[in-house]
Amino acid sequence: MRIHFNLNGKAIAVDAPVGTSALSLLRDYLGLKGTKEGCGIGECGACAIEVDGKAVNACLMFAAQLDGRTVLTVEGLETPSGLHPIQEAFRDHHAVQCGYCTPGLLMSTHALLAEKPHPDHDDINTAISGHLCRCTGYKNIVSAIEAAGKNPGGKN
Amino acid sequence: MTNHYKQVGHSIPKIGITERLTGAPVFSADINLRNPLILRVLRSRRHHARIRSIDTTAARTIDGVVAIFTAKDIPGKNAHGIINKDQPLLMGDKVRSLSDPVALVAAKTDTAARKALDRIKVDYDDLPAVFTPEDAMAPDAPAIHDKGNILFTRKIKRGDPETAFKACAVVVEKTYRTTRIEHAFLEPDAGAGYVDDDGTLVIFASTQNPHYDHQAVVSILGLEKDRVRIIQTATGGGFGSKLDLNVQGFIGLALYHLKQPVRMIYSREESFLATAKRHPLTMTLKTGADKQGRLIATRATIICDTGAYASYGIPVASRSAVHATGPYEIEHVDIESHCVYTNNPFSGAMRGFGTPQMAIAHESQMDLIAAQLDIDPLEIRKINALSVGSVTSTGQKLTASVGIGECLDRLGPYYEQARNEWLKEGDIPYRKKGIGIGGMWYGIGNTGTKNPSTAKIKLTPDGRLTLYTGAADIGQGSSTVLAQIAAEVLGITAESLHLVVADTQRTTSAGATSASRQTYISGNAVHIAATACASALIAEAAALLDLPASALVLSDGNVIEAAGSTRRVDFARLASRLLEKKKPLEWHGVFDPDTTALDPETGQGVPYATYAYAAQLVLLSVDTLTGEVFVEKVFAAHDVGKAIHPENVIGQICGGVVMGLGFALMEEYTPEETDSLKDYHVPTCADLPDIVPIIVEAPEPTGPFGAKGVGEPALIPTAPAVINALAHALGKRIYQLPASLEKVLAVSIETGHYGPKEA
Ligand code: FES
Ligand code: FES
Numbered sequence: 001m002r003i004h005f006n007l008n009g010k011a012i013a014v015d016a017p018v019g020t021s022a023l024s025l026l027r028d029y030l031g032l033k034g035t036k037e038g039c040g041i042g043e044c045g046a047c048a049i050e051v052d053g054k055a056v057n058a059c060l061m062f063a064a065q066l067d068g069r070t071v072l073t074v075e076g077l078e079t080p081s082g083l084h085p086i087q088e089a090f091r092d093h094h095a096v097q098c099g100y101c102t103p104g105l106l107m108s109t110h111a112l113l114a115e116k117p118h119p120d121h122d123d124i125n126t127a128i129s130g131h132l133c134r135c136t137g138y139k140n141i142v143s144a145i146e147a148a149g150k151n152p153g154g155k156n
Numbered sequence: 157m158t159n160h161y162k163q164v165g166h167s168i169p170k171i172g173i174t175e176r177l178t179g180a181p182v183f184s185a186d187i188n189l190r191n192p193l194i195l196r197v198l199r200s201r202r203h204h205a206r207i208r209s210i211d212t213t214a215a216r217t218i219d220g221v222v223a224i225f226t227a228k229d230i231p232g233k234n235a236h237g238i239i240n241k242d243q244p245l246l247m248g249d250k251v252r253s254l255s256d257p258v259a260l261v262a263a264k265t266d267t268a269a270r271k272a273l274d275r276i277k278v279d280y281d282d283l284p285a286v287f288t289p290e291d292a293m294a295p296d297a298p299a300i301h302d303k304g305n306i307l308f309t310r311k312i313k314r315g316d317p318e319t320a321f322k323a324c325a326v327v328v329e330k331t332y333r334t335t336r337i338e339h340a341f342l343e344p345d346a347g348a349g350y351v352d353d354d355g356t357l358v359i360f361a362s363t364q365n366p367h368y369d370h371q372a373v374v375s376i377l378g379l380e381k382d383r384v385r386i387i388q389t390a391t392g393g394g395f396g397s398k399l400d401l402n403v404q405g406f407i408g409l410a411l412y413h414l415k416q417p418v419r420m421i422y423s424r425e426e427s428f429l430a431t432a433k434r435h436p437l438t439m440t441l442k443t444g445a446d447k448q449g450r451l452i453a454t455r456a457t458i459i460c461d462t463g464a465y466a467s468y469g470i471p472v473a474s475r476s477a478v479h480a481t482g483p484y485e486i487e488h489v490d491i492e493s494h495c496v497y498t499n500n501p502f503s504g505a506m507r508g509f510g511t512p513q514m515a516i517a518h519e520s521q522m523d524l525i526a527a528q529l530d531i532d533p534l535e536i537r538k539i540n541a542l543s544v545g546s547v548t549s550t551g552q553k554l555t556a557s558v559g560i561g562e563c564l565d566r567l568g569p570y571y572e573q574a575r576n577e578w579l580k581e582g583d584i585p586y587r588k589k590g591i592g593i594g595g596m597w598y599g600i601g602n603t604g605t606k607n608p609s610t611a612k613i614k615l616t617p618d619g620r621l622t623l624y625t626g627a628a629d630i631g632q633g634s635s636t637v638l639a640q641i642a643a644e645v646l647g648i649t650a651e652s653l654h655l656v657v658a659d660t661q662r663t664t665s666a667g668a669t670s671a672s673r674q675t676y677i678s679g680n681a682v683h684i685a686a687t688a689c690a691s692a693l694i695a696e697a698a699a700l701l702d703l704p705a706s707a708l709v710l711s712d713g714n715v716i717e718a719a720g721s722t723r724r725v726d727f728a729r730l731a732s733r734l735l736e737k738k739k740p741l742e743w744h745g746v747f748d749p750d751t752t753a754l755d756p757e758t759g760q761g762v763p764y765a766t767y768a769y770a771a772q773l774v775l776l777s778v779d780t781l782t783g784e785v786f787v788e789k790v791f792a793a794h795d796v797g798k799a800i801h802p803e804n805v806i807g808q809i810c811g812g813v814v815m816g817l818g819f820a821l822m823e824e825y826t827p828e829e830t831d832s833l834k835d836y837h838v839p840t841c842a843d844l845p846d847i848v849p850i851i852v853e854a855p856e857p858t859g860p861f862g863a864k865g866v867g868e869p870a871l872i873p874t875a876p877a878v879i880n881a882l883a884h885a886l887g888k889r890i891y892q893l894p895a896s897l898e899k900v901l902a903v904s905i906e907t908g909h910y911g912p913k914e915a
Contacts, residue, residue, distance in 0.1 A: 033186035034179015036392075038342045039424045043833035046342060074179035087177040091169055094803040097811065098631025099176025100183065100342040100392030128841050132833065134342050134393050135631050137810035138841040 005066045008076025016063050023047045025063035026073060034074035034103045038132065045131030048104035049073050055111035057130070074103035077110065086110055086148045093144035097135035105131050109145050119149045163644040164861045167803035171635045171655065172390065182390035184346035184362045185421050192348060193222055195406055195420035196269040198259040198276050199430065200251035203499040204285035204298065207250055207278060210259060215275035220268030224276065225260040225409055232378030236401045238368060238668075240466035242301055243502070245376050245405045250283070252300050253464035253501055254827055255430040262410050262418060289438070289459045289496035300464060300497040307462055307495040308470045310477040312549050312759030315488030317444075320453035324444030326528045332441070332517040333892040336461075336825040337434035337818075339506055340838050343392020344427040347403040349410075350417040356661075357411040358385045361404045364394040364628050366658045367665035372401045373408040384408065388658035391630040395815075396505030397431045398630065399670055400467055428831040432504025434819075435460045435472050435495075437513040441480070443521045449531045451540045453488035456480040456517075460495045460503070460510065467504030469495040471671075474603045474754070476510030478763050481549050482518035483560040483597035484540035489549040491759070501827050505670055507812070508868040511598055512819060512875060519594045519876030520889060533593050533880070534571050537771070538564050542597065551760040557864065559795025559854030560597060560769035566793045566850050567593070567773045574775050574789075587777045588909060590885025594877030595771045598869045599764030601673040601749050608748035609674075610664040611681040613642060613689040615741040619713060619728030621646055621689070622654040626666035627678045629657065632867055633804040634674040638682045640800055641860050645686035647710025672768065672865030675800060677747055679860035685745030692743065696730045750858070766856045768864045769795040772813070772873035774881045780909035783901025785821055787843070787878065793850040797864035802851060805866050809849040812870020814839045820875035824894050 004013045007030070016029050023040075026032045026049070038046030040059045047058040050072040077084040083091070086109050096102050105128060112119055112127040119127070124145045133141060159165040175182045212224040227234055227248035234248060235241040247256045259276050263269035286292040292305040299305065321327050347361035357379075363369055366386040373384050391398060403420040410418045422430065442455040458476050462469035473495035480491045493510075526536040541560045547553050574591050601607050612624040623642045629635040635657055639650040646653070656662050666678045690710055697715035698705040701723050709718045716724040734741060749765035775789040792809050799805040818839045830836040855862030875893065882900065883889040888907045890899055904910045 027186075031188075032179070033181040033183075036183070036343070037185070038344070039833045041424075041832060041834060044342065074177075078178055083174070083177060090177060091173050094167065094170070094807055096170065096173055096176050097633070097807055098342065098391060098393045099172075100631075102176050103179045106177070125841055132340075132342060132838060132840065134340055134395070134815070134838060135811045136807055137812070137814035137847065138844045139810040139847055140807060142841065142844070 001064060003063055003067045005068060006070040008072060020063040021059055022061035022063050022066055023058035026058060032073055032075050036100055036103060045104045045108065046101055048107045050107050050111050053111060053114055055108040074106055077106060089144040089148035093140050093147055095136060095140040095144035101131060101133040105141060109148060113149060117149065161644055163640040163650050164800050165802065167801055168636065168650055170633055171639060183343060183392060184348055184360050184389045187348045187360050187389065189348055189350055189417040189419065192417040192419040193262045193264060193414065194266045194269045195410055195418050196261045196273055197257045197406060198273045200256040200258055201254055202251055202280055202282060203254060204283040205251050205280035206283060207247060207258065208281055209279045211277040212259060215272040218268055218271050218275060220264040221261060221272045222264065223262045223414060224272065225413065229413065230376060230409065231412065232376050234376065236372045236376060236405060237466055238399065238468060239470050243465040245409065253499055255501060260406050260409060262414060285499035287498055287500055289461045289498060292496050292498045300499060305497045307466055307497055308473050310474045310493045310759060311757060312477050312489055312491040314549055314551060317453040317455050317488040317490045320488040321444045324452050325447040326525055327442060327444040328521055328524045329442040330891060332439045332520060334437050334513040334516060335893055336436050337506060337823050338428055338825045338836055339395040339397040340836065341393030341395055341397065344422045344424050345402040345431060346421040347407050348419040349407045351411055351415045356383055356385050357408055359404055359407050360387050360389045362391045362398060363388050364398040364630055364670060365668040366628055366660050367626055368668060369401060369404045370660040373404055376405050377408055377412050385661040388628045391628060394630040395507045396670060399505050399668055400432055402431055424833060425831045428836065432467050433501055433825055434506035435462060435503040435510060437476060437510060439514065439517040441517050441521050443525060445525050445529065449529050449536045449539050451484055451486045454481060454486050456491040458493035460493065461498050461500060462495050463498055463500040463502035465502035467502050468509065469503065471603055472510040476514045477759065478550060478599065478603060479511045479514050479597065480518065483542050483595050483769055485542055485546045486549065491549065507815065507871050509671065511596065512872045515594060515596050515872050515876045516879060516893065520879060523880050523883065534564060537593065537595050550754060550763055552762045557766055557797055557854045557856040558769065559852045560595060560771065562852045562854060563769055563771040563793035563795055566852060567771055567791055570791045571773055578775060586779060586781045588780055588885040589777045590881035592774045592877040592881025592884055593771060594873030594880065596869060596872040598672060598768045598872060600676045600766050600768060600865045601671050601764055604751055604754045604761055604763040606748055607667050607673065607677065608746055609666040609678040609681040611678065611685045611745045613685045613743045615689065615727065615731050617731050617735060619726055619731050620654060621648060622656060623682065624656045624663045625678060625682060626658055626663040627674045628669045630669055632808060633801060634669065637675055637800045637804065638678060641679050641682050642686040645683060645690050648713055672867040672869065675863050675865050676766065676859050677749060679863055680747035681745040683745065683860040684747060685743050688743035693727065693730050696733055697725045700725055765858060766864050768866060768869045770869045770873050772877045774877035776878065776881045778882065778885045778900060780904040783897040783904060785900060787817055787845040789846045790874065791848045791850065793852055794866055794869055795852040795854050796866045797856040797859045798853050798862035799851050800861060800863050805851055806849045808866045808870045810847050813847050813874050814844065816871045816874025817843060817878065820878040820893065821895055
């Protein structure tokens with residue numbers, strides 16, 4: 001089965017067997033290891049990617065469902081001038097400990113800010129309610145997202 | 157307070173942060189290998205049974221299956237375990253719990269590997285099984301291991317509690333129980349490996365203790381030490397579970413026989429089923445106090461269910477006994493802690509080694525005694541808090557860095573405010589508010605045993621410095637902290653220091669990332685190595701500049717005159733001078749905390765060189781109609797000695813508090829029922845209270861820059877504070893964790909809070 005889609009700004013075509021998950025397509029067929037598997041059943045958010053501007057769990061999607069769509073993964077966040085402002089906010093607010101939950105959270109934050117550039121506390125809670133982080137206790141993650149929302153252009 | 161340090165005390169960006177933010181392939185499951193074989197393990201799914209035969213013939217015929225190994229394929233000693241080598245890598249004669257591995261499959265695809273698991277036929281004779289320590293200790297109980305079912309007993313005896321109880325104004329005796337808890341780190345166990353050109357088995361693993369993994373794999377395979385190399389990859393949390401040998405042994409066995417790249421990743425379900433759990437503890441405490449609220453005597457009986465294998469059972473039993481008094485001075489003690497085998501999933505290390513369980517008991521006792529004597533809960537803790545000069549239950553005299561009093565003092569204003577204002581604000585129908593305090597102490601490092609760490613600093617001829625440390629950073633930030641310590645001593649920035657971390661071929665052992673020991677113990681080893689390097693550089697510069705060594709300091713890659721003249725010499729120049737003199741450009745540090753073994757009969761001795769202290773205050777409300785608990789605020793005061801990286805300390809506190817809420821209110825592992833993140837609930841951001849971290853620094857004279865540790869202490873006071881707050885809210889105490897919705901609702905009904913109120 002051949003799937004065509006836009007991945008991190010580039011049109012690509014890739015072959016994968018029917019039944020392949022979007023997560024496996026990214027990791028195993030395209031070699032993009034930034035998207036993580038934490039549970040495989042939609043309970044942890046480690047595999048979140050952005051599809052047509054919405055954050056989704058890649059473990060619950062078939063690769064075939066990506067056909068014709070626009071997909072953003074953590075590998076596509078960085079800009080030519082360096083880290084994306086969201087990544088900077090996560091760094092500056094010490095929102096990363098082990099970092100296994102981080103790529104998924106960055107993608108949900110990206111989708112949130114695209115929809116609501118200045119989210120309030122409830123918006124943030126809703127956006128990350130499907131994500132588990134066992135290290136940070138969420139506090140710094142929420143602060144990082146708040147900061148990214150206040151300052152979408154990043155530093156200065 | 158001004159910070160005159162340039163590195164220490166500053167929250168620099170964490171080392172390794174960019175890789176994690178950009179999704180670089182740094183975790184074990186991400187490592188790029190050429191066509192790795194996939195490994196899967198067949199697990200017994202029986203509680204206790206003799207293995208009659210294992211037939212792999214049919215499974216071998218499956219397309220894509222490359223090899224299947226059983227116990228007889230293990231070339232060395234088929235046994236692992238950090239202290240007791242009681243856990244076979246693959247079971248030979250019998251299985252003792254549901255997740256016991258019996259066969260290892262290597263296949264070209266995961267599908268083939270999984271099919272093979274279904275086709276392996278194992279013939280078992282079931283044996284009687286026991287699931288409670290009480291049953292396991294009965295005289296006619298089936299023997300789970302040849303040596304019997306009692307693994308270990310720790311006794312601590314001091315003074316004469318029986319006589320002392322008679323003189324007490326109040327004596328409280330209660331039994332407390334905690335349940336099995338899953339670590340639920342976000343990265344399921346994973347590893348990979350290949351065989352190097354020279355025949356070395358190279359194993360990448362998500363681990364907390366690469367040097368232990370190395371020893372274990374070498375022994376299982378019967379190889380020379382230098383034939384195995386363990387490299388810790390980025391590790392997605394561990395919390396104690398990744399101290400055990402999980403995938404490493406299987407990867408080693410497959411590499412040994414097949415000599416081709418392999419990968420092994422546990423599914424989340426397998427990670428639940430097959431890795432250690434927090435020990436369930438049953439704790440009976442009898443505590444007596446005088447009229448003024450001073451604790452006089454305590455008697456504690458502690459039973460730890462270690463499941464089918466010892467893992468860290470002995471340290472848990474030992475540590476829970478030592479910490480049974482809580483951070484309070486009690487003259488007369490009689491403590492016994494037993495660790496018992498059962499056919500339950502094995503229990504091991506989890507953030508705190510029994511201390512979080514113990515704190516539920518000693519902190520509940522404090523509130524019960526306070527209530528009987530009509531003393532304020534904060535006050536009774538202050539009255540009894542350990543201080544410099546106190547003697548602990550093991551007879552250790554505390555000589556410095558005892559911050560529990562200050563932690564309690566720092567909570568004071570919040571506590572007053574909560575009682576006088578918060579409690580009275582906004583009367584919501586069917587809501588009951590409660591305030592609770594939890595205190596704790598925690599010995600840094602292993603209990604009364606040697607637990608050294610080593611480190612090395614190397615200087616290149618062009619003047620660059622490298623720190624070699626075996627300490628596994630599992631997300632808590634040890635690499636950053638160790639780099640800050642070295643950089644401070646060496647007068648450079650942590651960012652400019654090159655790091656080689658947790659690779660058994662390149663670094664010497666730093667011991668386990670456990671027991672909150674890396675900052676204090678490895679931090680000291682690093683400090684010693686860096687100091688030796690700095691002294692050598694200064695001595696060389698002194699000769700060159702013709703100045704006394706005492707007039708020189710290190711700054712920005714130079715040795716300079718402290719007084720601020722322009723006289724300086726850079727590290728490259730010093731390196732070449734040292735080289736000319738044929739001096740080695742590396743310096744080593746070793747540190748082993750000053751402890752003594754505990755006496756087997758009385759438990760007297762010095763189990764730890766230093767202790768961390770903490771107290772937390774929890775404000776919550778209970779919906780008396782549903783049993784739902786809303787934790788609104790947590791004030792968390794932690795004496796860490798010195799915060800080398802304040803934001804890391806805060807990160808540990810916040811993470812610990814939230815994990816503690818899970819322990820208190822929702823988490824309970826039941827094998828085969830809660831083997832997924834759907835069925836086993838951990839806190840989400842919806843459960844996040846307002847957390848106020850308070851860093852207390854009672855400097856530890858033997859610590860690097862005064863530092864102790866915080867990783868485990870962060871979690872310990874939370875659950876007892878919640879339990880105490882619930883008792884305050886409802887007027888009745890819960891003695892068995894978790895305080896789930898059902899249990900809280902039951903208490904609400906019993907106490908008459910449930911149901912319509914009379915007008
Ligand atoms: S891996 Fe997709 S939600 Fe957990
Ligand atoms: S940082 Fe480890 S799970 Fe979030």
